[in-house]
Amino acid sequence: MNSPLMAALQQFDMSEANLGKLERLWGEIQSLIPQGVVFGDNPEYEDRCRSFAEVLVALPLIDGWKPSISLPDLNEIAQNRFDAMDLGEIEATISVETAIAAPGNDIREYRFRFNQKRRALIRDTLVNLIDNIDADLRAVRQGTGEMQQPFEKISGMHWDSLREHVAQIDVLLGSAARPPRWGEMRRHLGFGQHQDLIDIEKLDWPHVKAGLRKNLYGENEPLPVTVPDLADLVAEKPRGEVGVKLSWSTLDDESFERLMFTLISTSDGYENPEWLMRTHAPDRGRDLSVMRVTVDRLAGTRRRRVIIQCRHWQTKSVGVADVIMVKEQMTLWGTPRVEVLTVATTGRFTADAVQWVETHNDSGGTPSIEMWPESHLELLLAARPDIVAEFELRHRLQQKIEGLQNQLEEYRCPQCGSELVTREPIDYDEKSSGLVETYECGYQTGGFFERPCPFGPRFPTLEDFDLTVVSQEGEDHFKYVCYATPKTDAARRIRLDDGYGRTEDEAREAVIEHYAYLTTPPCQEFRGKWRSRSGYKRA
Numbered sequence: 001m002n003s004p005l006m007a008a009l010q011q012f013d014m015s016e017a018n019l020g021k022l023e024r025l026w027g028e029i030q031s032l033i034p035q036g037v038v039f040g041d042n043p044e045y046e047d048r049c050r051s052f053a054e055v056l057v058a059l060p061l062i063d064g065w066k067p068s069i070s071l072p073d074l075n076e077i078a079q080n081r082f083d084a085m086d087l088g089e090i091e092a093t094i095s096v097e098t099a100i101a102a103p104g105n106d107i108r109e110y111r112f113r114f115n116q117k118r119r120a121l122i123r124d125t126l127v128n129l130i131d132n133i134d135a136d137l138r139a140v141r142q143g144t145g146e147m148q149q150p151f152e153k154i155s156g157m158h159w160d161s162l163r164e165h166v167a168q169i170d171v172l173l174g175s176a177a178r179p180p181r182w183g184e185m186r187r188h189l190g191f192g193q194h195q196d197l198i199d200i201e202k203l204d205w206p207h208v209k210a211g212l213r214k215n216l217y218g219e220n221e222p223l224p225v226t227v228p229d230l231a232d233l234v235a236e237k238p239r240g241e242v243g244v245k246l247s248w249s250t251l252d253d254e255s256f257e258r259l260m261f262t263l264i265s266t267s268d269g270y271e272n273p274e275w276l277m278r279t280h281a282p283d284r285g286r287d288l289s290v291m292r293v294t295v296d297r298l299a300g301t302r303r304r305r306v307i308i309q310c311r312h313w314q315t316k317s318v319g320v321a322d323v324i325m326v327k328e329q330m331t332l333w334g335t336p337r338v339e340v341l342t343v344a345t346t347g348r349f350t351a352d353a354v355q356w357v358e359t360h361n362d363s364g365g366t367p368s369i370e371m372w373p374e375s376h377l378e379l380l381l382a383a384r385p386d387i388v389a390e391f392e393l394r395h396r397l398q399q400k401i402e403g404l405q406n407q408l409e410e411y412r413c414p415q416c417g418s419e420l421v422t423r424e425p426i427d428y429d430e431k432s433s434g435l436v437e438t439y440e441c442g443y444q445t446g447g448f449f450e451r452p453c454p455f456g457p458r459f460p461t462l463e464d465f466d467l468t469v470v471s472q473e474g475e476d477h478f479k480y481v482c483y484a485t486p487k488t489d490a491a492r493r494i495r496l497d498d499g500y501g502r503t504e505d506e507a508r509e510a511v512i513e514h515y516a517y518l519t520t521p522p523c524q525e526f527r528g529k530w531r532s533r534s535g536y537k538r539a
Contacts, residue, residue: 179211415456
């Protein structure tokens, strides 16, 4: 089979073969290094070192790294040990022996990285094969019908498919350790009798599946953390609202089902979880199956089969017709009997659906139905920040918020962040036009000239104006008027209102007050003699 996956596996297999040779050669080289101070040549040691160097060159890089090892000759090792003994300090002896053993540390580091990458390569295919085996076992069980004889042979395409899928997992695992009861399962598949099917269903496959998921489902893979020291976050004493909303829109149908599978497979009180069908398959309303275990000290332990129907719906709610359809589909499945149907959705349920479910449960209808809307899922996941982080439900929401905030920057003053209040068209001439944008702080752009923001460096100072006071002939009340004449280019972009007063000082104070009014943030209260503003809190 010349698939891209098989081609990749072939490269990994050849690399692992070389890695195995390197590990074997290093073990032989270590055995050839004499104890104590021994000078002299050893042709066998030299040949092993040459082979070691050739194999090392053949190893590919992993994330741009591989061991860089230069093995010393025996006389160099002897000289270093002699010098350490001559010094008579334990630290020198430890340093020499550590240097001799250093190649082994690098080889183990490469092995660790290699295993990580191989798990990542096969993980998705392995998960699909696990789902296929679950489906194969159900199909084989249905095909056996009333078969009662324990030694009766099983045959057919579903049995052949089961054996093929198990063999494919064997290839994927490569040199990795097999899960518990793997050998027993292969043996039972080889015999292929009815009693072997029973052992596979009840004993082998539950242990095998649990072991596969535990070792290859990424439980030990780290999540990215951007802060180098958590104490720095504490020292900043961050404040703000606590976000409870999760970014469901960043998930697709399959990732939502995987989130639910992770939740039930890692929660106490649930065992033997199964992802029954592929996403979007005609799955008779079944996405996930799990046994809910209830322990009562008086009545004993009770196991009930739960089917979880995943509905990643954000544009519509789950209605009565949806619930009834899923509930009726439960009757199509055989043993073990479905006792609880859970409908989990990233949206909501309609009021009619809620009332119908409550009536159904109150009347003792089977199976009992549980509703897990978005609010319930958020409550469950509040206690599972590990799952929230793994599926980036808050990280992606924060990214989305930051993206929207960046888009909003277009509608805010670049200097003070004031909001855009008007956007009006303007004709510059018969052939060209534009938009005049005015912000609440007074910043204006797009016209024949730009009016600077009062809180930016380009806004003029009061000294950039020449305040001239003249008397008004024939005026009985405001006898004087003050004109603010610009002295600089920056001042010519601002218009200060004329100031009127009964005295020269009063007229001048009116102009100065207008300048103070313009340079006070809109959200702050301003109380002057001629002007006032209550101020408001900008959203």
